[in-house]
Amino acid sequence: MQPSETPPLLSCHGLSKRFGAADGIGSVLANDVVDLDLYAGRIHALLGENGAGKSTLMSMLSGWLSPDSGEMRLSGAPLVLRSPAAALRAGIGMVHQRFSLVEALSVAENLALASGGAPDARAAAELAHSFGLALDPRRCVAELSMGERQRLEILKMLALGARILILDEPTSVLAPSEIDALYATLRRLADEGRAVVLITHKLPEIAGAADEVSVLRRGRMVARNIPRDPALPDGWDMAALSGLMVGRELPADGAASRREHGEVVLRVRGLRGQGQPPAFSGIDFEVARGETFAIVGVAGNGQEALAATLGGMTRPASGSVEVLGRAIGPRTGRDLVAYVPEDRHGAATVPDLTLAENLLLSTTGSRGAFFSRRAGARSAAAAIRALGVTASGPEALARELSGGNLQKFILARELAKGAPLLLVEQPTQGLDVLAVSEVHAAIRRAAESTAVLLVTGDPLEALALAGRVAVLFRGRIAGVVEASAPDAFDRVGRLMAGLGVDVSNEGGPAVGGPAAGVVAGGAR
């Protein structure tokens, strides 16, 4: 804990927030007596896994949620926030992962919408300039890059007088080249006397920008205001931080990759995506039975399109995807891939159909003119039992299930297909802690008998589940890291950020089975 002469700008004491009835089934204590101090002039990283309670905490700070108990003080005075507008008036502004901008309007018009005045391009330009943010006020938001949109969101908050600026996963939407610019902006805003909070689960991010770190795990603050240690290259002992975050040491012995692997199930050759430039290209790898292979990347580096192609939803421009020698495509080989796509509520299920009908979505193939609702209901009931899904029954609508329960249902449905390959994409995004561990357990069990391909944006998830981790950067595999390597996390993080050419494709594609073609602990 940091001894500090200056009092904190904002301090929280004993904040708790529970969702669902206390002691009820499905009730989650998202924040459990959390303390947090934010100081002017510092960039504070709030670190935690998906579902650790980061968003809940920040929603309480920015007025979207009110705490069940505990108190907040702003410059020493008690602070009660009943709405986001009240938080803004108190000088607390939040930039969400999803921007709230009107795409058809210009930068100046969006600013005017937020502040209530008339659009004034010159004033907007001066405002942007005064904060060192490069933005052309006349340009339409639709034409802006994600980085520019983020700048506009930050500018909106600053225009409203934010002294405490909270950014939720700010780098997840950015191209690597834009990340440094963001860090520079945040540094400047902090130097001008603001408190900046970065919510993240990515360790490389804090190494690049933060002054101090707090770690949330399962709703509790397990470390608070740890300052940067200038003696360490990354500022902190990253292994210790990730240990705090996940509550366990990362699998250092590489147990997952030591298992005997069977025959090669998935063979991907020279895969190149549609579009100009293609979303991905030069993708070569193989996954064997009994092996878990992960593809990680910061959002926007091509893994969404790659997963859709591997799952057979879209055709590649060239190259091939084969499972046990059979090609996978929109019309072929769908029964060979158990596919859990990222979009749970729109692609993997139809919210307005029942679980019985949703079960028939991917499992019936094309036999017969009629579909048996009774068989669907039976299989749905089996899927509900298999992974302990909380639902009223097969006739429940998919929309009535929580995210975690729906994901378990989808996973159970796909596993019941008995396909040789399980493809899971962002399987735990947005799930609570309990559901995350259940989904991970189900994937580990599946990996005992099938080949598993995990596509995720979360390096910790990849390293926790997979034997090998391929990092996708700008549509290409920047390197493949053996999860058991002692510095695996660090190297995955650097590859994701586009730093350090680890192992490129230059030496040949990442094929040849789990043992060959993989670099464990250094360059070839």
Place this chain on the structure above:
Amino acid sequence: MPLRLVLEPRQAAAPLRALISLGTALGLAWAFGSLVFALAGAEGLSGIGAAWRAMLQGALGSGYSVSEILVKAAPLTLTGLAVALCCRLNLWNIGAEGQFVCGALASCWVALFMAPGLPPRLLLPVALAAGAAGGAAWAFAPALLKARLGVNEILSTLLLNYVAVLFMEHLYYGPWRDPAGFGFPGTAELPEAVWLPTFFGTRVHLGLGLALALAGALWWLLARTRWGFRARVLGLSPKAAAYAGFRSARITVTAMCLSGALAGLAGAGELLGVQHRVQDGLASGLGFAGIVVAFLARLNLLAVPLAALFLGALLVGADQLQTELRLPGTAVLALEAALLFGALLGEFLAANRLRLVRRGRKEAGHAG
């Protein structure tokens, strides 16, 4: 204390939603209809009341008028089914009118030019089948453009309506005009062998039974068959359809052609059951009215015949307005529009709650 209106999503039970939706539709139509009557010359509240009573009397006052409602309900059911089927797939077939016309033209062609070569027993089924095929053919081009190139089907189907009507006029003013018709525009009367049988000495024809049977069949198709399941998934979530590997383009084309066939059958039924010749007045808006029917039925295929009966009663009742109160018969079009707006507004109100909130109550700043 200033008040403001707040919209909140609500989770109402299905029957309540239906009630809200229909209540709003009827309420708005009643209010708007009264306004139209007043503008059209009804004097005072009593005048407006008299107009409504005349409509009710006109629709339900005699056995004949009730039978006329059934005559109207047959094509309205079919065009309503055509629109509702497409809407369930998130497609907007605004072209039921044109498909209706093409169906009528196709069956007229069979009746006029193929009748001599066909056995009499086959004549009627062939003419009906030709009607369905004609409607489907008119829907095929917009369907293909939509499925392959993403061309907006609202515009293509809407614009093709005018092409169809102009083509029909060209035919009955030109090549198909009755040579013995003293120069009146219109084809010759069709041979009686191709007329749809009528019942009880009224104009109620076999088309009504056909329409009811098709409503049931279409419901069964969507609810119980694999194709119907795929179509529903595609309508609810195109991404889920892609995920499941359904042939979305093919389903889209099939559904729109099926929709066109239903509208074409409506046109064939109107021609073979009621008009017996292609002439001015065949395209009288029954295709467009299908849109109102579909939304009054809230896209529930089994409710479409009921909605068609209701709209049929409105149309028959409106004729009475014209004769008795000398109000323009086109006032009924305003009523149709009000019903459609009301149904759409009602759907919105069923999904959202309007609430009055005191301004400032939700916002509070520092407590100390």
